[in-house]
Amino acid sequence: MEHFISLLVRSVFVDNMVFAFFLGMCSYLAVSKSVKTAVGLGFAVIFVQVITLPVNYLLQTKVLAADGILGVDLTFLAFILFIAVIAGIVQLVEMIVERFAPALYNQLGIFLPLIAVNCAIMGGSLFMQQRIGLPADNSQAITCFGDSIAFAIGSGLGWMIAIVLFAAIREKMEYCNIPKPLRGLGIAFITVGLMAMAFMCFSGIKM
Amino acid sequence: MGLFSKKNKEALNTPLFKENPVTVQVLGICSALAVTSKLEPAIVMGLSVTIIVAMANVIISLIRNTIPMRIRIIVQLVVVAALVTLVSEVLKAFAYDVSVQLSVYIGLIITNCILMGRLEAFAMQNKPWPSFLDGIGNGVGYAMILVIVAFFRELFGSGTLLNYPVLEKIGMYEIGYLNNGLMLMTPAAFILIACIVWYQRAKDKSLQE
Numbered sequence: 001m002e003h004f005i006s007l008l009v010r011s012v013f014v015d016n017m018v019f020a021f022f023l024g025m026c027s028y029l030a031v032s033k034s035v036k037t038a039v040g041l042g043f044a045v046i047f048v049q050v051i052t053l054p055v056n057y058l059l060q061t062k063v064l065a066a067d068g069i070l071g072v073d074l075t076f077l078a079f080i081l082f083i084a085v086i087a088g089i090v091q092l093v094e095m096i097v098e099r100f101a102p103a104l105y106n107q108l109g110i111f112l113p114l115i116a117v118n119c120a121i122m123g124g125s126l127f128m129q130q131r132i133g134l135p136a137d138n139s140q141a142i143t144c145f146g147d148s149i150a151f152a153i154g155s156g157l158g159w160m161i162a163i164v165l166f167a168a169i170r171e172k173m174e175y176c177n178i179p180k181p182l183r184g185l186g187i188a189f190i191t192v193g194l195m196a197m198a199f200m201c202f203s204g205i206k207m
Numbered sequence: 208m209g210l211f212s213k214k215n216k217e218a219l220n221t222p223l224f225k226e227n228p229v230t231v232q233v234l235g236i237c238s239a240l241a242v243t244s245k246l247e248p249a250i251v252m253g254l255s256v257t258i259i260v261a262m263a264n265v266i267i268s269l270i271r272n273t274i275p276m277r278i279r280i281i282v283q284l285v286v287v288a289a290l291v292t293l294v295s296e297v298l299k300a301f302a303y304d305v306s307v308q309l310s311v312y313i314g315l316i317i318t319n320c321i322l323m324g325r326l327e328a329f330a331m332q333n334k335p336w337p338s339f340l341d342g343i344g345n346g347v348g349y350a351m352i353l354v355i356v357a358f359f360r361e362l363f364g365s366g367t368l369l370n371y372p373v374l375e376k377i378g379m380y381e382i383g384y385l386n387n388g389l390m391l392m393t394p395a396a397f398i399l400i401a402c403i404v405w406y407q408r409a410k411d412k413s414l415q416e
Contacts, residue, residue, distance in 0.1 A: 020393060022240040023237050025240070030233065076292060079317055083288045084288075087280065087281050087284055113280065119237045119238075122318040123315055123318075180415050181405050182401075185230070185233060186401050189398065189400050189404065190397070193397030193401065194394070196392075200393075
């Protein structure tokens with residue numbers, strides 16, 4: 001349990017997907033013009049992350065690994081299978097949401113296909129694959145199914161916090177007199193840089 | 208239609224500056240920032256992406272008329288994932304140190320938006336040869352930004368270039384220069400890209416918002 005919480009907190013603040021690993025930057029910059037859409041996309045990312053990452057964990061440990069049910073080391077197939085799982089699940093989620101929650105679909109609808117190619121999702125699965133082999137006392141290690149869920153929640157939540165904060169700052173920036181060449185993308189990058197510096201303060205946290 | 212007609216040249220040239228994938232189209236930022244703390248991985252990454260974009264563009268362009276519209280994204284992803292797996296295995300075999308430094312970011316080329324962007328916007332509508340040129344152009348445009356950012360980060364952050372101690376040789380440490388540790392961390396990458404965008408938009412007013 002202790003490791004579960006520590007992994008969760010660590011992946012929200014210290015190993016933040018955006019500020020520590022630059023993952024999911026494309027949609028991060030494109031969909032952060034208003035807080036409302038940012039919250040929508042943030043929830044969609046948490047949602048997809050929490051479904052795909054544990055599935056990929058099972059795939060990695062039970063099927064692909066050398067001691068899995070097939071008994072052959074198939075880890076070189078991980079890229080193709082992970083992305084297929086992610087794309088498949090996103091498609092499935094999109095259809096389910098469209099059928100049962102049309103209101104939610106109208107809000108999330110345009111983002112869901114985007115999320116299939118969001119690097120934060122694929123990155124989460126690849127980091128999980130890397131961390132399976134770590135020794136159990138390492139605070140980043142993913143040793144069981146529960147850990148993979150903790151990491152999924154944490155990394156999704158961290159991404160959401162990052163995009164919501166950024167969108168809030170961007171809304172305020174609308175009223176600032178910024179030099180012309182810096183408007184838009186330039187100032188956005190500088191803002192993210194400063195936010196990343198602020199998040200570096202968390203790097204000493206230990207649970 | 209020659210091999211290098213005006214239209215084909217445009218496909219190759221515009222992504223370098225006017226439509227640069229990183230600074231103008233805002234695609235593929237994730238890896239552009241993450242692998243640039245040293246010059247060597249940045250060059251390897253730039254090369255890998257160039258090869259993969261060009262190859263994927265050609266393959267998708269060849270089969271573009273047979274792909275059903277509804278499942279095109281998955282087809283594209285599988286083609287890209289297969290190519291990335293190839294590159295990743297080659298790197299592991301011949302450049303192991305670099306592949307360790309690049310860690311998950313090689314795998315993340317699959318979700319690199321440049322690829323999906325070019326496949327959707329160009330390869331699905333164009334013949335293989337222009338698609339190939341478009342892929343090379345976008346890959347090089349991307350690699351260029353990576354190399355510029357990595358150049359400054361490695362030079363000021365560790366005082367070396369391609370692991371050659373440049374600052375030590377020209378005597379910068381004797382006059383009191385200290386390596387800037389912030390350059391190796393994440394915020395510096397964001398701010399350096401911001402500077403490139405700033406410079407480009409100050410030069411080319413049509414890009415300003």
